[in-house]
Amino acid sequence: MTQHVDSVKTYAAVFIALIILTVVTTAVAFVDLGPFSVVAALLIACGKMLLVALFFMHVRHSTRLTRLVLVGAVLWLGILIAFTLSDVFSRGWLGVPGR
Amino acid sequence: MADFAHAESLAVREQFDTAEQQKDASTLGMWIFLITEIMFFGGMFLAYTVYRAEYSYAFAVASSSMNVYFGAFNTVVLLCSSFTMVMAVRSAQLGLRKGTVVYLFLTLILGLAFLGVKVFEWSEKFREHHIPGMAGFHLDGVPPDQQGQAQLFFSLYFAMTGLHALHMIVGAGIVITLMYFAWKGKYTAEYMTPVDIGGLYWHFVDIIWIFLFPLLYLIDRHLGRYIL
């Protein structure tokens, strides 16, 4: 069985990065970036997610199948949200209430 | 029948041929399970996105009313628990029984700490009458005709953090079970799949929080300056 045992140093580095990102995202929230505050918050959250997934959940060492599964999951969530928003945001374009 | 009895490892159940196959199956199984969890929370993320887009003012005020320090503190707590969890997995990989148990124990404590803070936060909401559906619901800074929209925020807040907390409780149960068996010496460097997939679950619950924190506490907080 091939097992990848990562060093404590790696884990510690990832952990510290995560804490720093938490501080950053909290701080950024108090700065007025206009619409970019949402973008910033989500980007940082995605970064943190990637760190946790790649290192703590060992996606880095995992099979192609596992990665496919993950990408698929994110894609499906994207479908759910994007298609629904396509409705919500285009309501009223026609200028006829309810169409 | 004899050729089905694989004495290769005690832990290989009868439907599998090899321990490797069994480990692959369990790990993939956990990943697939996590997909279902993503879609489960996804439904709520969708509702949140739609309403936030629509009622950004009420939502901005409502999320500014959250206690960001509790939120950030809890985030750090969970990240710490993820770190101890990954260390537990690492110890198990190396066959270090004591290390596994100790790290699992730390994980458990951190998880419980998170839940404790959460309970405190919720009770604060009760005191502030920020409970959706409650007769006296009122959120300062939101005009009367948008109180309903603010309620939507809190409905989603409670649904999302509530279900997240439920997952934490399940996670705590898993950690306790793992601790027990690790203590009993059931896991070895060759066979530690349960610790591995327990870890996956724990990290996943952490990731959910990584998104909940900015969505519920942070976005549009800068607006708080104008509002509160």
Add this chain to the structure above:
Amino acid sequence: MGNFLSLFLQAALTPEVDALTAFLVAVSAFFTVLIFAAIFFFAVKYRRRSERELPEPVHGNLPLEIAWSVIPFGLTMIMFVWGADLFFRESRPPDNATQIYVVGKQWMWKLQHMDGHREINELHVPVGKPVKLTMTSEDVIHSFFVPAFRVKEDVVPGRYSTLWFTPTTPGKYHLFCAEYCGTNHSRMIGTIYVMNPEEYQTWVSGGAPMGSLAEEGGKLFESLACANCHHADGSGRCPTLVNVFGHQVELTGGNHVTADEAYIRESILQPNAKIVSGYQPIMPSFQGLVTEEGVVELIEYVKSLSPKPGMPSVTNGIAAGTVPHR
């Protein structure tokens, strides 16, 4: 089957829907017959004649696979374009349509004409004139369905929806509630009376029990004390409502919206959702103080203050991109 024949050619779009139907039926019939015939033919021709029979294995045939993917796909694209085009027309009322308001509630239809005629579960309209319905619900979702006109649209609480038709043949037509709405869903039905112009005139002069919608709205405007704030000359802390409807309104934060029915409705029920630029959000919400019919009357009153109503446009309860900012 009393009304069976009277189902056809009853409204401007009826024949168009029926033509589309004919196309769909033709395509389907073709494929159904093709497949039934092929199965039947093969089943007989190649029936098993001996127990040991072993037919040559065939693996497949790429050109065939392509053919029977591409040809059906082409046909479905015709269906799509045809259907979408028709749908677009079904969705867009003509500008000269007569406005009628519809409020659905468990389990009745309340209809209001501009001149103040109110009807319950009945609608009288003249033949040949396009009619536009602006609809909302007081409780659950209903759906306004007139089979003879081939039109249907859900009636949803908290927002306006729109339906239109041009009846072409005088007569009596079924009105159904098509979205399940509880116990008496199947009794939430009514009749559309399409009348010759003279008949219709007689019906109209049968007397409106009350004033026109705008007049009733004017009275409400007084009794709800709107008039205390909104002065015609725009003095005081409130904007004038003269020449608002159908015009662009600038909002605090710089966005613009066109004042249509949905916007006026929102201004009354959720005044703080969109704040007119230069004013404070002091207008109280009238949610719960005024019925859906009352809202409709107020809207008509506000409309009457704008002599030339422009084209209605944009938004709907939970509306599009026009997110308020401040």
Add this chain to the structure above:
Amino acid sequence: MITAAVQEREHYLNESYGLKSWLLTKDHKRIALLYLFTITLFFAVGGVFATVIRIELITPSGNFVSSETYNKMFTMHGIVMIFFFLIPSIPAVLGNFFLPIMIGARDLAFPKINLLSWYLLVAGGLFAIFAMLAGGVDTGWTFYVPYSTGYSNTWVIATAIGIFIAGFSSILTGLNFIITVHTMRAPGMTWFRMPLFVWSQYATALIQVLGTPVLAVTIVLVFCERFFHIGIFDPALGGDPVLFQHLFWFYSHPAVYIMILPAMGVISELISTFSRKRVFGYEFVAFSSLAIAILGFLVWGHHLFVSTQSIYAGMIFSFLSYFVAIPSAIKVFNWTATLYKGSISYETPMLYAFGFIGLFTIGGLTGLFLACLGFDVHVTDTYFVVAHFHYIMVGGAIMGYLGGLHFWWPKMTGRMYPEGWAKLSALIIFLGFNLTFFPQFILGYLGMPRRYHTYPAEFQVLHVLSSAGASVLAVGYLLPFIYLMWSLKYGQIAGANPWGATGLEWQTASPPPKHNFEKTPIVTHEAYDYSAVIGSEVEVG
């Protein structure tokens, strides 16, 4: 029960006895039988509700039951038939039994979870049945808000919990299948040697795993709104009822493929076996299952064309709906082409397969009508839709299920069913079915709305026809129930491979031993290679 000749050999049925050996079994074959028992019960319950519906609709004035009762009848009919019968039907019975055997595995990857899924279905079913006995539920199977959250005063919550739990049963079954297909295939069983039934089960499992959680969370939100009185979809607070519909159909449209894909898999097996030919265009049929599973997630908005959804979103959803029709078309054409130059015999399973293709074609093509925007505005929420989905679900999926059940009956029980009776009832079902549901297309086009307890008199003729058909159909369904029971005791003893079929399941004894095979099979050739079977001895009957 079992005669001496069979008793000599040990197999999964006689390997242990007693209630406990069944209720605690981890054997996928026994669990499949537990499911078989359970869903048959639910089918009967759903059928009783359908009977009440059809009796009521004989007259226009609604004088058989009250409106409240009628509304509960169609609601519980839909809920039971969909969530407790059709969704578990083929996957949990035939899939559970045969998927592991067909890929040469001893069991599913997680036998305990498999048993747990059954218990979850039973638990969910008990909640639902409790709700029905306590007073029923009247929201329609679609649970549209705000009616379900704020206006209905029936047992919405208990039913919702039941569906929630049954949903987990479905998720776990899907998960188990995915892992099993990935990790448990026998040596030599490559992906492209798998029988098409396995492919379709795999595709189904993907939908179960990706879609069902969204239904679960939707139910949780409805539960919160109704139970804690907090608003999530409540328009009074600014909530969006159409958002609920998006969430609901995100699951429920793909769910219709959970119901049809497994039946399609069965049909591939049947068509091949009874014409002794490799399925024409195997790869296309295999991939079309995946294509349906994936594309099926992009079209849910076609249920919302008149819901006040934006017309632009409506156009996207209509457009994409046509894409999902193409893989279905590919399947139908390939099945038909398989018959060409085959060696076709007309045993009962094959009759069901013919019936399936015909009725699915009609049901599917009318789906294209509904996906057509300008047309759907007229017929949505009328009997046209009712006819469409019964054509696919009753004419398609149930025919597939019955065909598969007959096909594998000898393997599952070691006994043949009586062929004459079976053919007769297949014929009755086909005729009764068309008589029941064809008139409903016409009804719908004439404007008869669905979920109507009373209706204008001019619709009566067609309704009477439909009710008449339903009684024929009921007889057709009752017959298999009787003769299959009968065959358990009196049926002819079945050999290992009564049809001359090629799947691995036919290479082991009937009924199979506890671990399916005496020895792990090694697969050396592709699926549907009849030369291996027919060349040697064919054991018929």
